Amino acid sequence: MSAETYRDAWGIPHLRADSAAELARAQGRVTARDRAWQLEVERHRAQGTSASFLGPEALSWDRLARRARLADTARRCFTALERKDPETAAWVRAYVDGVNEGLAENDPAPEFARTGLAPGRWEPWTPLGVWLGTHLLFAGFPAKLWREHITAHLGPDAVALFATDGPGTAGSNGWLVSGERTTTGHALIAGDPHRFIEDPGVYQQIHLSCPEFDVVGLAVPGVPGVAHFGHTGTVAWAITNAMADYQDLYRERLRRTGAGVEALGPDGTWHRAARHTERVDVAGEETVEVEVIETDRGPVIAGGPEGLDDGTPAALSLRHPPRVTADLGFGALLPLLRARTVADVDRALDAWTEPVNVVQAADTEGGLLHRVAGRVPVRPEENGLRPVPAWEPGHEWTGWHTPPRAGLTDGVAVMANQRGPSSPLGVEFAPPHRADRIAALLAGKERWSASDMPTIHTDTHLASATPLLNHLSALTAPTTATTSATPATLTTPATPTTPTTPTTPATPATPTTPTTSATPTTPTTPALPATPTPLTPEAAALGARLLAWDRRMDADSTDAAAYAALRAAVVRRLAAHPALAPASVPPAYPEVLQPWLALVPRVAYALEHLLRADDLYGIDRAATVRAALEEVAAAPPPGTWGEAHRLAPWRALPDATGSVDEPGLSGDHDCVLCTSPVPGLTDRAARGPAARYVWDLADRDNSRWVVPHGASGVPGSPHHRDQQPLWLAGELAPVITDFTRLTKESDD
Numbered sequence: 001m002s003a004e005t006y007r008d009a010w011g012i013p014h015l016r017a018d019s020a021a022e023l024a025r026a027q028g029r030v031t032a033r034d035r036a037w038q039l040e041v042e043r044h045r046a047q048g049t050s051a052s053f054l055g056p057e058a059l060s061w062d063r064l065a066r067r068a069r070l071a072d073t074a075r076r077c078f079t080a081l082e083r084k085d086p087e088t089a090a091w092v093r094a095y096v097d098g099v100n101e102g103l104a105e106n107d108p109a110p111e112f113a114r115t116g117l118a119p120g121r122w123e124p125w126t127p128l129g130v131w132l133g134t135h136l137l138f139a140g141f142p143a144k145l146w147r148e149h150i151t152a153h154l155g156p157d158a159v160a161l162f163a164t165d166g167p168g169t170a171g172s173n174g175w176l177v178s179g180e181r182t183t184t185g186h187a188l189i190a191g192d193p194h195r196f197i198e199d200p201g202v203y204q205q206i207h208l209s210c211p212e213f214d215v216v217g218l219a220v221p222g223v224p225g226v227a228h229f230g231h232t233g234t235v236a237w238a239i240t241n242a243m244a245d246y247q248d249l250y251r252e253r254l255r256r257t258g259a260g261v262e263a264l265g266p267d268g269t270w271h272r273a274a275r276h277t278e279r280v281d282v283a284g285e286e287t288v289e290v291e292v293i294e295t296d297r298g299p300v301i302a303g304g305p306e307g308l309d310d311g312t313p314a315a316l317s318l319r320h321p322p323r324v325t326a327d328l329g330f331g332a333l334l335p336l337l338r339a340r341t342v343a344d345v346d347r348a349l350d351a352w353t354e355p356v357n358v359v360q361a362a363d364t365e366g367g368l369l370h371r372v373a374g375r376v377p378v379r380p381e382e383n384g385l386r387p388v389p390a391w392e393p394g395h396e397w398t399g400w401h402t403p404p405r406a407g408l409t410d411g412v413a414v415m416a417n418q419r420g421p422s423s424p425l426g427v428e429f430a431p432p433h434r435a436d437r438i439a440a441l442l443a444g445k446e447r448w449s450a451s452d453m454p455t456i457h458t459d460t461h462l463a464s465a466t467p468l469l470n471h472l473s474a475l476t477a478p479t480t481a482t483t484s485a486t487p488a489t490l491t492t493p494a495t496p497t498t499p500t501t502p503t504t505p506a507t508p509a510t511p512t513t514p515t516t517s518a519t520p521t522t523p524t525t526p527a528l529p530a531t532p533t534p535l536t537p538e539a540a541a542l543g544a545r546l547l548a549w550d551r552r553m554d555a556d557s558t559d560a561a562a563y564a565a566l567r568a569a570v571v572r573r574l575a576a577h578p579a580l581a582p583a584s585v586p587p588a589y590p591e592v593l594q595p596w597l598a599l600v601p602r603v604a605y606a607l608e609h610l611l612r613a614d615d616l617y618g619i620d621r622a623a624t625v626r627a628a629l630e631e632v633a634a635a636p637p638p639g640t641w642g643e644a645h646r647l648a649p650w651r652a653l654p655d656a657t658g659s660v661d662e663p664g665l666s667g668d669h670d671c672v673l674c675t676s677p678v679p680g681l682t683d684r685a686a687r688g689p690a691a692r693y694v695w696d697l698a699d700r701d702n703s704r705w706v707v708p709h710g711a712s713g714v715p716g717s718p719h720h721r722d723q724q725p726l727w728l729a730g731e732l733a734p735v736i737t738d739f740t741r742l743t744k745e746s747d748d
Contacts, residue, residue, distance in 0.1 A: 005030055006742035010733050011711040011719030014207035014742050020334065023210045024091050024224045025098035026748055031204065032102025032119075035221045035713040037109040038200045039099060040119055041652040042222045046129030047071050052281040053115040054652060059288065060591035062280050066290045068136065069299045073323050074129035080326040081128075088334050089124070095224035096122045109714050111653050115283075128328050130222035134202075138355045141247040141318065142596035143428065145589060148386045149597055153583040154617065159385070161613055162606045163428045171417040171430055172240035173672060175438055175456070176360040178368060181411040183449045184698035187362035189238050190453040192689035193228070194674045199649040200713030203229075203691040205705055207737060213337045216700070216735055218691050221713075225333040228357070229693055231703055231735075234340045236695035237361035237369075240415040242422035243429045244356035246376045248383045248397075250297040250390040252315040254305040261305060263295040266393040271296060297390050298323055302589050310588035316387055321353055321375045324397070329353030329374075342367035349373035358415045358422055362697050370413045372403040376425045384427045401425055414438045416672075431608065433463040433670040441672075450696045450704060456672060457692050458730035460552045464670040467611040468567060469551075471625040472543045475535060535626070538633040542566075553668040555642025564644065564668075564683060565637045567607065569628035571680030574610060575603045577624070579617035604679035605669065642666065644683040645675065649708070663728055673730075692732060704732030 003017035003026035013030045017023035032039060044050040048065030051058040065071070082089040103119040112118065150158045174191035182188055195202055203218040208226065214233055217226030228239045253264040254273065262270040274294040279287050293300040295317050302308065303315035322328045335348035345361045346369055356374030361367075377397040382388055388395040406413065406421035416438060417430035441456050442448070535543065542562060549559040574580060586597035595601070603610065610616055637644060642664025649662070665685055667673030675688040689708070696702040706726045712719040726733055736742065 003029075003748045005745040005748065006739055007745050008736050008742055010205075010723060011717070012205045012207070012733075013711070014209070014736075014739065016209045016739065018210065020210055020212055020337070021091055021094040023208055024094040025101075027206065027208060027219070027224055028095040028098025028100075029102040029748060030098075030206075031219075031221050032099045033106050034711060035200055035204065036103055036106060036119060037111040037652075038221050038713045039103070039122075040112070040117065042130045042133065043120060043122060043126055046074065046126060046133040048278075048280065050652075051283065053117045053283055055283040056285055059280065059282055063288075063290055063590060064136075064301060064592050065133065066278050066280065067292055067299055067301045068318055069292065069294065069323070070132050070136065071125075071129055073326075074125045074132055074328075076326040077128050077322055077328040077330070078125035081328075081330055085331045088331055091334060092127055092224055092330065093124045096124050096126060099126075099222075110716075114653060127223045128330065131220070131328060131330075132322065134220065135355045136320075137592075138241070139245065139247050140428075140596065141249060141320075142589075142593040144249050144384075144386050145587070145593065146596050146602065149586060150583055150602075151386075154580075161609050161616075162602050164431060164605045164609065171243075171674065173416045173434055173438060173457075173674065174238050174240040174358070174360055175415070175442065176362060176368065176370065176408065176413040177442065177448050178362070178408055178411040179366060179697075181442075181446070181448060182698070183447045184696075186364060186696070186698035187366075187368065188448060188450060188453070188697065189236050189360055189362055189695040190450075190456070190693065191238055191240065192457055192674075192692040193240075194676075194687055195690040196686055197647060197649045197688050197690060197708050199651050199709055201690060201707045201709050203707055205691075205707060205711060208337065209737075209739075214737065215337050216703070216737060218693065218705070225337055227333060227336070229691070229695075230336060231695045231700050232337070232339055233700050233737075234365075235342055235345055235361060235363040235367075236697060236700075236703075237336070237339075237345050237359055238693065238695065239357035239359050239373075241417050242356045242358045242372050242374065242425065243417050244372070244374065244376050244422050244425035245384040245427050246354065246356055246374065246425075247318060247320040248297075248377075248379065248395075249387040250295075250317045250319065250395070251387045252295055252297070252300060252317050252390045254293070254295075254300070254315050256305050261293055263297075264391040265296060266391060266395070268391070273300075295390065302593065308588040312588060314587070316589075317390065319397070321377065324377075325353070325375070327353055327375075341365060342369040345369060346371065356422070356425065358420065360413055360415065362695075364697050368408065368413075370407060370421065371405040372422045372425065374403065376401040376403075410443070412439070412442050414442070431464060431670060434672050434674065437461055437463065437672050450694045450702050453694045453704075454692075454730045454732060457689070458666070459672040460554050460666050460668070462551050462553050462563075462668050462671055464608050465551050465563060465567075467608050468563075468570065468625065469547060471611060471622060472547055472629065474622065475543060475626055475629070536630060536633065539626075539629045542633045542636070543629055553641060553645075553666060553671055553673075555640060555645065555664050555666040557641050558637075558639070560641035561637040561639065561644055562632065564641060564677070564679065565632045566628055567604075568679045568683070569631050570611075570625055571600060571604045571607060573624045573628055574607075574616075574619065574621075575600045575680060577619050579619055600680040601678050604681075607679070640664070641683075645677055646684050647675075647688070647708075648682075648684040648686040650686065663724070665728075689727070692727070694732065701735060701737055703735040705735055706732045 006014040015026045048062040172193040177188045179185045217230030260275045261273045297317045298319040307313040329352045332351040341363045342361045352373040361369035378399040404421040416434035418432045418435040553560045584599040647662040665675045667675035669676040675685040677683045693705045710719045
């Protein structure tokens with residue numbers, strides 16, 4: 001046996017080989033078979049060449065990839081890996097060899113024919129480039145631009161008002177239940193990473209077996225091994241985004257000289273910056289030249305000696321750990337596969353770089369682990385808040401933080417991107433609603449089994465609805481023209497405290513989350529008089545209905561649809577108010593950074609804070625909610641939440657026929673079932689659970705998993721979308737590791 005490929009009923013690849021290197025080669029080969037188009041797109045994105053076949057819409061990303069020097073950083077990191085860890089470097093090479101073999105031997109996916117593209121050759125550093133490209137924006141460094149932007153318009157207090165999980169930030173749910181709280185006496189780990197839902201998916205279910213290890217987990221296509229979510233039979237681990245801040249932006253002062261470009265340093269002198277130009281091909285358009293400049297801080301990703309595109313004087317350089325250290329943390333990947341205990345996982349993660357994660361792990365001996373993994377620089381607090389001046393001393397990196405650790409509470413640990421063990425390392429975190437809800441659900445039952453976990457995965461209670469509903473409760477019911485009766489006050493029901501089993505999500509449609517926000521149009525509802533008139537009967541009835549609503553964002557709920565419509569109307573009205581509207585015009589930063597600067601999503605995700613604040617720049621929020629209620633009552637949503645809240649997966653090449661009918665979803669941004677619309681812009685969900693998993697330490701074959709689409713990235717394959725019904729219903733597919741229960745596909 002050199003390498004064997006097996007499949008289960010879901011088409012998930014199970015690979016067996018004589019050595020770790022042969023197994024990596026087999027993993028690369030099977031990934032090329034199942035995900036050729038996805039691999040090609042990711043290779044081009046890492047190189048900054050995707051516009052050559054995807055057209056102008058991909059140009060902004062390609063500019064960023066070139067200016068940030070992603071490919072050069074990947075090469076540097078691989079060269080350093082070869083020097084420091086030749087075994088891992090050879091293992092990565094074996095994976096790349098497998099990818100190239102798989103791309104050469106298979107019929108190209110249909111997308112290749114549509115674009116006239118042929119699969120290109122992978123280099124040994126390409127997996128590192130894929131990892132960099134996937135995670136460059138993961139930590140949300142553009143949020144620093146937003147803080148600077150909103151401060152310029154509203155003052156420094158606005159930063160806290162708008163502080164919340166931003167439009168482009170990825171999150172996750174994860175929970176660890178110790179053996180004392182399970183039916184088997186062994187630990188359970190469960191959760192779901194929240195990312196933009198892509199087709200093909202961002203995670204690849206896989207089983208890797210050789211004499212050294214036998215691991216099931218969720219791989220990133222294009223990267224060998226299993227980095228984030230894995231089970232070796234005796235130890236399992238999973239991650240959530242730590243929300244750490246480990247990327248800095250510097251404002252540079254640049255000048256052109258006869259020899260090139262110079263940057264003013266913190267020592268008060270001008271220093272030569274590296275500079276060259278690159279050409280970016282754009283399908284259907286002229287080739288574009290990109291000037292690449294790198295100062296002592298890092299690559300200049302926006303602006304330059306002449307400023308931004310609109311002439312605004314600005315140049316921003318990006319400093320992040322892999323560019324500084326030439327280390328991407330790939331040295332952790334093989335030790336993770338070989339891990340047998342939580343101590344092994346712990347040691348492996350000491351080599352982790354980015355993204356910075358909170359890790360939960362457990363083993364069959366009762367060992368438990370809850371820690372942060374990744375590299376966060378020590379530097380002044382101001383660096384974390386906004387771009388800092390490169391020419392002033394005091395903004396240098398002076399070392400690395402020791403990753404924090406945490407324990408369990410009442411036998412459980414819950415992470416959902418809220419403030420927790422990583423608090424000292426970050427600036428903004430997700431609201432506590434998902435974490436609090438998961439903890440409450442877990443507290444509602446003394447003993448948990450693997451089969452119980454989907455009730456948590458699919459919970460749709462929306463705690464963040466409270467501030468808006470409180471405003472509703474303060475409004476008065478209408479009077480009619482024929483009665484002088486005193487209007488009754490709408491009352492708010494108590495928020496449900498006892499967790500209940502959620503209803504099953506209904507089925508999903510196709511939108512895309514806008515990459516920039518248009519300036520909100522001013523609502524046409526007439527201005528309200530100083531003394532509000534009573535609510536119309538329709539508005540009063542809608543208000544009463546929403547106050548009686550169970551606060552569950554279920555796909556079959558008309559009340560959830562009505563709440564979402566009201567929320568969207570409030571968001572639009574707040575964003576259009578003269579106090580906030582000027583912030584809807586962002587600086588002329590590159591298009592790829594604009595989602596972080598869009599006002600409407602910022603208002604939407606910070607709505608709780610904005611409605612609860614003692615004062616909101618003089619905005620009459622009661623009048624705003626009243627007007628929004630009247631607006632929705634006059635034109636209520638026609639159907640259920642699932643009819644509006646439809647899946648919007650990202651496809652590099654959108655469906656040519658437009659015939660893909662995406663399903664409707666349960667959930668919302670702050671539900672445990674985190675399917676994120678952008679209130680005020682779209683009800684469609686581009687972000688959501690990119691996978692779900694349950695790792696059982698009593699019996700690995702009692703573990704479960706699911707992805708939004710299927711194991712295959714090839715349209716028309718029986719396994720392209722066969723897991724979607726499970727994903728929609730909150731169900732999970734079984735994890736099978738017994739090769740006698742699998743179907744052999746090939747010997748390689």
